[in-house]
Amino acid sequence: METRGSRRTLLPAAVLLLVLAALAGVLTLAAHGGADRPRVVRSAPSPSGPAPVDLAARVDEYTAGFAPDGSYAPPDAAQRRAVADGVLGALDGQPEQAGRELARVGYRLTEFTEAATGRRVAEIADGTAADGRGWGRIYLDLSARPNWSVQVPHPVSDARTEALGVELFRAAPGGVLVLAGAHRRAGADGSSDVAHRSDTVFAAVVEALTGRGLPGVQVHGFDEGSLPGQDAVVSSGAGQPGPAAELTAAGLGRAGFAVCRAWREKCGQLEGTTNVEGRFAAGVGVPWLHVELGNGLRTEPARRAAVAGVLAETVRSWGPR
Structure with missing residues (x-):
């Protein structure tokens, strides 16, 4: 018969035997290098979000089909206003409001990380199936309060001004890139030439930005001949x-380029005095710059990069607005 005292002695002994048996098993596994252990496989982490977007490639893809015989549909006043209001909504950090305004005319607002800079960028673009109206696109740098714009009125027509616009947008924070959506000769009777028509989405957007006090630089091209x-x-x-004009001319001169200063000399009717966006800026007293560039400064990557660097110094000089 077991006594209460003997039960207290036997229980610890049994526990001890179990512990020793378990330890023996562990030592046996260790002696065999753990070959019988279940193997743990950890899969590679899934991407945290969409891949960054190369803005230069995106713009090149967008403009690749621009041609003098391309399509262009003149917008009415309500359509121009809706896109401009959408841009201002995005500028004010109100994407939902911006999206509602843009949706009224088939435009959309999306955001992505720009590959070359790592900055967040908002794209305002035509979301209709064919995107054939030719109204253009707008890109806003969301990493800083937008405080200046680069305007590209004649992409493809003024060869590689679209590439220069992207390079300048990347080179200085707080920019807004306004890009025309058609070749300058695509519309009937010059209706797609946004530098000389006030009834375009391009003009409405630039005027909305200028009205907020954002200075702008507009890039053009000319034949050196x-x-x-x-x-x-x-x-x-x-x-x-x-x-801004003095700073830009001086910077281009230091880069080794011959510069015609329109306020000092005749420049072959390339002074931009009839430009509608420039006239609007002059009327409200906001700094605005018109830059005409020869073919080499636009199409040769190294020279184009030098121009972008000079213009970046100019837009930085404007400071926060």
């Missing part, structure tokens, strides 16, 4: 020449 001996023309359009 029309102005022998000059690589670039710098002007303030219809406005009075200011520090």
Whole structure:
């Protein structure tokens, strides 16, 4: 018969035997290198989000089909206003409001990380199936409060000004890239030439930004044969020449380019005095710059990068608005 005292002695002994048996098993597995253990396989982590977007490639893809015989549908006043209001909504950090305005005319707002800079960028683009209206696109740098714009009125027509626009947008934070959506000769009677028509989405957006006090630089191209001996023309359009024009001309000169300063000399009617966006800026007293560039400064990557660097210094000089 077991006594209460003997039960207290036997139980610990049994526990001890179990512990020793388990330890023996562990030592046996260790002696065999753990070959019988279940193997743990950890899969590679899934991507945390969409891949970054190369803005240069995106713009090149968008503009690849621009041609003089391309499609263009002139917008009415309500359509122009809806896109401009959508841009201002995005500028004010109100994407839902912006999206509602844009949806009224078939535009959409999306965001992505730009591959070259790592910055968040908002794209405002035509979301209709064919995207054939030719109204253009707008890109906003969301990494900083937008405080300047680069305007590309004649992509493809003024060869590689679209590439220059992207490079400048990348080179300085706080930019808005406004890109025309058709070749300048696509529309009937010049209706797609956004630098000389006020009834375009491009003009409405630029005027909305300028009305908020954002200074802008508009990039153009010319055939060197029309102005022998000059690589670039710098002007303030219809406005009075200011520090931005002087700074840009000086920077291009230091880069080794011959510059015609429109406020000092005749520049072959390339001064931009009839440009509608420039006239609007002059009327509200906001700095605005018109830059004409010869073919080499636009199509040769190294020279184009040098121009973008000079213009980046100019837009930085404007500072926060």
